[in-house]
Amino acid sequence: MAATEDRFVAPEHSAELAEHITGARLVQVPGGHAAIVEDPQQTLEALAGFFKELTC
Secondary structure (H helix, E strand, C coil): CEECCCCCCCHHHHHHHHHCCCCCCCCEECCCCCHHHHCHHHHHHHHHHHHHHHHC
């Protein structure tokens, strides 16, 4: 998960990591470095979707 406006960890770096990890999927959410706190609902939805895919 990467925040689109993160100034500490550039979203491009997250994309590069995801490209090189087999089976990885990158989810981008709007916000800055603290996106999980800025809008926890979007993080919860992304994580819930991920865990739902694991259990199906």
